[in-house]
Amino acid sequence: MFVNRMPRYEILSADAMATLDRGWRRIVSEIGVEFDSPRALELFRRAGMKVEDKTVFFDPEFVLEQVAKAPREFDVQARNPANTVHIGGDHMVFGAVYGSPFVREGDVRRDATLDDFHRFCKLSQVFSELDSAGGVVCEPNDVPLDSRHLDMTYALQTLTDKIYMGNVVSGPNAADTIAMTSILFGGRENIERTPAVIALINCNSPLRWDERMLDAQFEYSAANQPVVITPFLLMGAMSPVTIPAALAQQIAEALTGIALSQLIRPGCPVIFGSFLSNIDMRTGSPCFGTPESAIGLLATGQIARHFGLPWRSGGGLTSSQVADAQAGYEALMTMLPTFLAGANWVMHAAGWLESGLVSGYEKFIVDIEILRMLQEEFTPLEIDEASLAFDAHAEVGHGGHFLGAAHTMERFRTCFYRPLLSSSDNYERWMRNGGKDAAARAGEIYRAKLAEYEQPPLDDAIREELADYVARRRAELGD
């Protein structure tokens, strides 16, 4: 897995941080946060917080005491131990796009299906730049809604041997995910010891946590599985239009959600979530890859470290409808700040298109290329006498070239980044090869990679037990 040992790019002064600190404290204590869950309200009431109707008014010091119980770093195990990841510190873990109802292949945009879900799982398995397929890599619209979470979890468990995300649509769905994860890892005690499934808990921002998400959070936190507590902030709609206000709100929502997890099970793993961009004020459409979202990312990394928490960002985000120039620069406009800010858990790292409504096959490959480049770029340069290559300079002298120098001959196979998608072909060669743009080449690459895919081995008994669980629960759910 990738460890980012480059410096962090920090943009908040101590004064700015103190101002934000005053901001979230005032929000949680004076406006409070709504929790649509009797169990949550009861936990907060018993801990001494003032609760009125569904609103909890927090003592900020109590919030910080709870937050301090969360681990700064932890492992999430994969069924292939080589794919187990570490969340926190300088480690960066990458998962594919999450939650899109549609897919795009070339010029065709259509409803996503379970077959698409399988294909995106396979692509995520094939590319070592990804640590996970994520969770809902697209929405399998052709299978029944009530049991769809079983199909998705089974696919993630059997088509990949990497970590995966768990269903959060309801408490029972979360319980199913945990049960299936317990089967895969040989019992619940094994996953309680080392977590094995990550759950994304989104806030109904501003300042409200909804019942079904909270029910899922209760299941995952009780089982010691990490929850990504994520304020969902499109500035102008779910938060004010000034970035500092959004940041203060983000802290208020994330820390109170995290406090709940620590009341459910002290010491359970959590991730400070961030999903922060803005809408177009003329149309109301969400915008991604904006300057505002980049600034938000840089600030959020610094804020999460201030509270001693691992944190989550999105990478590869774009509003573009197709894998064009806009998709390229917007994806990098989020992914490069993600590296600069050192995000620990990077969702939507491959395949996100059209503001998250579409999982794009070509875009998936564009994003893999971006990831590969940045993983190379954010590997510290070794500068020592050997790397100065004085002998090469002495050999070549003035006005010559280094193509045949001994220093070059020793290193030419590995000295530079080798692209997956990008072309530096001269015009004549590029035309001979069909004059294909990056999206067309990306199409060829994902089709070839799908053809290469091999299913990772899994013990037959475990596979059968998982299939039985799915069949039994599907029947119980009436599908």
Added chain:
Amino acid sequence: MFVNRMPRYEILSADAMATLDRGWRRIVSEIGVEFDSPRALELFRRAGMKVEDKTVFFDPEFVLEQVAKAPREFDVQARNPANTVHIGGDHMVFGAVYGSPFVREGDVRRDATLDDFHRFCKLSQVFSELDSAGGVVCEPNDVPLDSRHLDMTYALQTLTDKIYMGNVVSGPNAADTIAMTSILFGGRENIERTPAVIALINCNSPLRWDERMLDAQFEYSAANQPVVITPFLLMGAMSPVTIPAALAQQIAEALTGIALSQLIRPGCPVIFGSFLSNIDMRTGSPCFGTPESAIGLLATGQIARHFGLPWRSGGGLTSSQVADAQAGYEALMTMLPTFLAGANWVMHAAGWLESGLVSGYEKFIVDIEILRMLQEEFTPLEIDEASLAFDAHAEVGHGGHFLGAAHTMERFRTCFYRPLLSSSDNYERWMRNGGKDAAARAGEIYRAKLAEYEQPPLDDAIREELADYVARRRAELGD
């Protein structure tokens, strides 16, 4: 003009800098640098350096003494005083693509013409994100080679009222540029007082300065016009394949070229140039927007500041043949590090395509969008009580939305970046509008901008004097 008050992202440790320092000192003193100019060799000989044939063996301390005479910052005046720029410190100045023999419009790639040159000048004038059209915004292949520099200079002077770059093909061409600049600014004494034209002096790397470039450098430095002393390093061809070796070579070449300028005219303005990328070792093709070039940019900014010099980078570089996803992410892979490293003079900031062989109309617009986004992103965030917008939170409360909040209503027109090119239209609207990708929309934008162009006013007597100069010199040159 844009002032980058964000922090610099610095990646070299003190140890690394000391190693690079040993590197360039050893190169200039033990291998030496070749200067194919009797005048240059005579200047170095008289200054006490050892000269053998055309090679100068430098005392590194002497080089540093000369470099210390160069100004850390200076102005370059434009004929419209509002467009005068400051080079150095936190200031960033942006010029369009330079030197391409071809152009691309949509699917058509063809030889560039003087009409293309004029159109790129007009686009550079129209967009306030650019401080300059640069110099050879494309090569006007349809006019005679010997007098082409006169056509280009006249176009830059009359179609734009921004700063421009001077011809460097030969000493006489440089003298023509200076003569025409003297006409435009009311006499040579006026441009000697405040420089008015920037000249790009490229090294024939490794470690050789060619005669014609040096002749041009003599003209510009003697006239107190800034020269951008630029090692031209494609690692694997013009420098070794390790980045530290390329950086040491870059310092050796740049500082010795700068030392020459300071011998020609002590205190004349110079810019530490950088053009640093790599070739594909399988094909020999140059690659741009690579991780190596990004690392080179970050390191070069730190190095130039170490020597107290303003510095030049390229931005918006790509190997892509068309304005596709690759062009988008590679352009940002150079432009974002350019901002992080705080380059002072950014060449190729708009229109670069196909490794610099092509000036692309659509790519020009893609780059303008990237520049606009980064100029917004690298403007420090103000974080104070007002920007926390507590009243907006109090007004909206839990689970509501901020679309109609008073705080939003006061700011909705200006609160977020408004794109020029990027689309966040929902799918239905995007399809209704023709389902155009970013390149197609960029085509519409540059055509509309050319239609909007108005020639900036210029005194008739000056225009006539310039035209007379061009006519007379064209006749003398036999064209």
